[in-house]
Amino acid sequence: MDINLWNILFEEKQTMHKGLIVQKYGGSSVANVERIQKVAQRVVGYSKKGYQLVIVVSALGDTTDELIELADKINPNPSQREMDMLLSTGEQISVALLAMAIHKLGARAISFTGSQVGIITDTSHTQARIIKIDGNKIKEELKKGNIVIVAGFQGVTLNQDITTLGRGGSDLTAVALAKELKADACEIYTDVEGIYTTDPRIEPRARKIKEITYDEMLEMASLGAQVMQARSIEVAKKFDVPLHVRSSFSDKSGTMIIKEVKKMEDVVVNGVTLNKNEAKITLCGVLDKPGVAVKLFKNLADAGVSVDMIVQNVSHTRSTDISFTIVKPESAKAARITKMVAGKIGAGEVLLDEDIAQVSIVGVGMKSHRGVAAKMFGILADNKINIEMISTSDISISCIIKKKNAEIAVRKLHKEFGLNK
Amino acid sequence: MDINLWNILFEEKQTMHKGLIVQKYGGSSVANVERIQKVAQRVVGYSKKGYQLVIVVSALGDTTDELIELADKINPNPSQREMDMLLSTGEQISVALLAMAIHKLGARAISFTGSQVGIITDTSHTQARIIKIDGNKIKEELKKGNIVIVAGFQGVTLNQDITTLGRGGSDLTAVALAKELKADACEIYTDVEGIYTTDPRIEPRARKIKEITYDEMLEMASLGAQVMQARSIEVAKKFDVPLHVRSSFSDKSGTMIIKEVKKMEDVVVNGVTLNKNEAKITLCGVLDKPGVAVKLFKNLADAGVSVDMIVQNVSHTRSTDISFTIVKPESAKAARITKMVAGKIGAGEVLLDEDIAQVSIVGVGMKSHRGVAAKMFGILADNKINIEMISTSDISISCIIKKKNAEIAVRKLHKEFGLNK
Numbered sequence: 001m002d003i004n005l006w007n008i009l010f011e012e013k014q015t016m017h018k019g020l021i022v023q024k025y026g027g028s029s030v031a032n033v034e035r036i037q038k039v040a041q042r043v044v045g046y047s048k049k050g051y052q053l054v055i056v057v058s059a060l061g062d063t064t065d066e067l068i069e070l071a072d073k074i075n076p077n078p079s080q081r082e083m084d085m086l087l088s089t090g091e092q093i094s095v096a097l098l099a100m101a102i103h104k105l106g107a108r109a110i111s112f113t114g115s116q117v118g119i120i121t122d123t124s125h126t127q128a129r130i131i132k133i134d135g136n137k138i139k140e141e142l143k144k145g146n147i148v149i150v151a152g153f154q155g156v157t158l159n160q161d162i163t164t165l166g167r168g169g170s171d172l173t174a175v176a177l178a179k180e181l182k183a184d185a186c187e188i189y190t191d192v193e194g195i196y197t198t199d200p201r202i203e204p205r206a207r208k209i210k211e212i213t214y215d216e217m218l219e220m221a222s223l224g225a226q227v228m229q230a231r232s233i234e235v236a237k238k239f240d241v242p243l244h245v246r247s248s249f250s251d252k253s254g255t256m257i258i259k260e261v262k263k264m265e266d267v268v269v270n271g272v273t274l275n276k277n278e279a280k281i282t283l284c285g286v287l288d289k290p291g292v293a294v295k296l297f298k299n300l301a302d303a304g305v306s307v308d309m310i311v312q313n314v315s316h317t318r319s320t321d322i323s324f325t326i327v328k329p330e331s332a333k334a335a336r337i338t339k340m341v342a343g344k345i346g347a348g349e350v351l352l353d354e355d356i357a358q359v360s361i362v363g364v365g366m367k368s369h370r371g372v373a374a375k376m377f378g379i380l381a382d383n384k385i386n387i388e389m390i391s392t393s394d395i396s397i398s399c400i401i402k403k404k405n406a407e408i409a410v411r412k413l414h415k416e417f418g419l420n421k
Numbered sequence: 422m423d424i425n426l427w428n429i430l431f432e433e434k435q436t437m438h439k440g441l442i443v444q445k446y447g448g449s450s451v452a453n454v455e456r457i458q459k460v461a462q463r464v465v466g467y468s469k470k471g472y473q474l475v476i477v478v479s480a481l482g483d484t485t486d487e488l489i490e491l492a493d494k495i496n497p498n499p500s501q502r503e504m505d506m507l508l509s510t511g512e513q514i515s516v517a518l519l520a521m522a523i524h525k526l527g528a529r530a531i532s533f534t535g536s537q538v539g540i541i542t543d544t545s546h547t548q549a550r551i552i553k554i555d556g557n558k559i560k561e562e563l564k565k566g567n568i569v570i571v572a573g574f575q576g577v578t579l580n581q582d583i584t585t586l587g588r589g590g591s592d593l594t595a596v597a598l599a600k601e602l603k604a605d606a607c608e609i610y611t612d613v614e615g616i617y618t619t620d621p622r623i624e625p626r627a628r629k630i631k632e633i634t635y636d637e638m639l640e641m642a643s644l645g646a647q648v649m650q651a652r653s654i655e656v657a658k659k660f661d662v663p664l665h666v667r668s669s670f671s672d673k674s675g676t677m678i679i680k681e682v683k684k685m686e687d688v689v690v691n692g693v694t695l696n697k698n699e700a701k702i703t704l705c706g707v708l709d710k711p712g713v714a715v716k717l718f719k720n721l722a723d724a725g726v727s728v729d730m731i732v733q734n735v736s737h738t739r740s741t742d743i744s745f746t747i748v749k750p751e752s753a754k755a756a757r758i759t760k761m762v763a764g765k766i767g768a769g770e771v772l773l774d775e776d777i778a779q780v781s782i783v784g785v786g787m788k789s790h791r792g793v794a795a796k797m798f799g800i801l802a803d804n805k806i807n808i809e810m811i812s813t814s815d816i817s818i819s820c821i822i823k824k825k826n827a828e829i830a831v832r833k834l835h836k837e838f839g840l841n842k
Contacts, residue, residue, distance in 0.1 A: 092506060
């Protein structure tokens with residue numbers, strides 16, 4: 001073939017717009033020089049295939065934790081504004097280094113802070129919410145043929161103060177950019193290959209889930225699955241941005257998080273989750289009359305304790321017990337408040353049990369299937385596992401059991417609900 | 422005294438505007454948590470005395486070098502724009518930490534990046550020049566009673582790209598802010614107590630200079646004194662901003678760098694400098710006709726080699742020798758170019774000598790005193806030190822000598838020109 005003609009065809013192929021992908025790489029994906037180079041290779045590979053790319057990057061490995069530690073030595077109670085000023089440097093370092101790594105491979109790239117691409121947030125420092133994104137700068141750079149690299153986790157107020165978005169903030173940046181830019185795909189790269197039916201460290205036969213709905217993923221995230229923060233899934237759901245959660249260490253496709261999964265009828269339970277980070281408090285001998293629960297939970301809320309499950313049995317005598325769970329770091333505080341309330345309302349003993357685990361099954365299929373809860377209780381009973389508390393939602397059922405039974409419960413539920421490979 | 426009255430008087434004293442000081446703290450002054458706390462104490466001390474304060478900070482200790490090293494591993498030839506993106510994080514970390522340290526002491530402070538306070542530069546990344554500063558944001562914050570902390574070394578282009586100002590950039594930030602804000606003083610804090618008559622590591626009897634003119638300081642900086650970069654002194658001179666160079670580890674006053682020093686008549690020589698970082702190249706047997714020197718030095722300039730001293734003797738034969746000095750890292754390149762030119766113009770041998778030192782005396786008093794050069798040559802001759810090259814300016818005389826004689830030359834000149842304590 002004539003070389004010129006070949007060049008023309010080749011260039012056409014290069015510039016052909018195959019679609020816009022937003023890719024987000026977490027801290028473990030850019031933890032060191034070698035990994036940054038790997039990410040650069042992957043990104044350039046997509047670019048050569050003809051995709052336009054917007055890359056969102058987190059801070060390198062443990063950078064954020066190291067900066068927090070440094071700040072803590074100087075002021076254990078730092079100004080939130082200054083904390084954001086400090087922490088936002090982590091992502092700024094990442095984007096500059098990734099741009100350099102991409103340049104090294106001969107491709108075009110340009111990096112930006114959240115402020116530079118107009119990620120405007122409210123003024124809630126360290127927990128800011130995105131108000132709007134001005135996508136024009138990114139669009140201009142894409143048109144110039146650049147791979148656009150954006151610092152995750154950060155934004156800027158209308159007053160030009162730097163803000164950060166809180167835990168899972170870089171996922172949020174990616175989702176918000178995908179929505180604003182009407183991206184064809186939003187890929188979340190992490191150190192696992194996707195969302196699994198349960199934690200593979202507990203059940204080696206755990207399967208990677210091909211497709212999962214936003215609602216199921218939200219439920220799983222809140223019940224202990226740690227791949228993604230609930231907040232970014234909520235935003236993805238709100239704007240219907242399909243997410244592809246996958247590994248930055250392999251080329252396999254991961255898990256799609258989408259609005260609706262076809263053939264969901266067949267699958268009743270999509271995942272089994274385990275949360276060992278909760279503690280249970282029981283307030284015994286509460287007089288069974290209106291207003292008692294309010295008193296307890298208002299006091300807890302006022303003290304900033306967030307309560308997860310609450311169970312109060314119908315009483316056959318004049319008094320009853322109230323049990324609830326909280327995250328372990330708050331258990332001492334919660335017990336103190338409960339004792340204080342117990343004294344005031346003349347209730348009995350307050351019991352704190354940190355030796356518990358919450359095991360849950362999640363699946364949108366539950367909505368249209370009966371007997372799922374009964375089946376779960378049966379499986380646990382067959383394995384002589386006592387259930388201490390039960391809580392249900394539309395698409396999940398959770399049981400509190402003794403911690404020592406946690407792993408066996410997960411494995412039995414995983415098997416009996418047909419999730420093993 | 423009535424307590425209320427006392428409070429009123431005290432508060433009045435607190436809010437009384439005693440003047441605006443710009444203070445700049447270098448990397449060694451904020452190298453670790455303890456030093457940052459010390460700086461905070463000093464700053465709060467000034468604030469309590471009633472001064473308004475704008476603090477310019479460099480990156481912590483070796484942060485900048487570490488970031489450069491990291492970048493080099495990823496791309497040995499990085500984009501200058503991305504380099505600025507990367508390096509500017511160093512100062513951003515410093516300002517946030519210093520603000521936290523000041524808050525810890527109960528004082529009010531707020532930190533800003535160069536971009537946030539409107540330090541607008543041209544687009545020469547890594548070597549940007551300040552075009553203008555919008556001082557309004559800083560003035561507003563000062564009015565609110567804040568100590569304003571500004572990241573040194575950095576600015577932003579009109580297109581919102583982050584830039585850095587090159588070596589000594591934080592000094593430049595301080596000087597430019599002092600000018601823009603019409604500050605009453607500009608203090609440059611460093612790890613030495615001021616400018617000395619010579620390097621105290623060579624001559625322990627070196628004295629701290631109380632006052633020195635911009636011109637002398639410029640001459641000393643270009644001749645090897647390393648306390649301040651020439652560029653910020655040039656700017657200070659241009660806008661007549663008096664500088665106070667002093668130690669962040671002591672309360673002693675340092676050296677004032679100002680326009681004119683009184684009683685300068687008495688002092689002929691103000692300092693002795695030494696520069697061991699140069700090499701000498703001699704091109705022998707050059708035909709003594711017009712155009713030869715041009716050919717050589719144009720080639721060197723085109724290759725980016727900057728030449729310091731140049732000496733060509735009046736020749737008594739038809740050929741002559743040309744000698745010049747360059748900084749050592751450029752000596753191999755310069756020698757290669759000189760050999761290439763020698764070949765083209767039919768000159769003789771090219772000699773490279775890296776075993777030299779440049780010793781200089783500096784003083785505005787020279788302008789009005791005769792015989793200073795002769796005295797210098799006499800002192801060197803009395804000590805059997807051969808002079809290989811000589812160069813003079815209005816306020817300085819420099820000699821190239823053998824490196825092994827460098828220290829003794831400095832000490833003898835320091836003594837004979839009356840600079841010993």
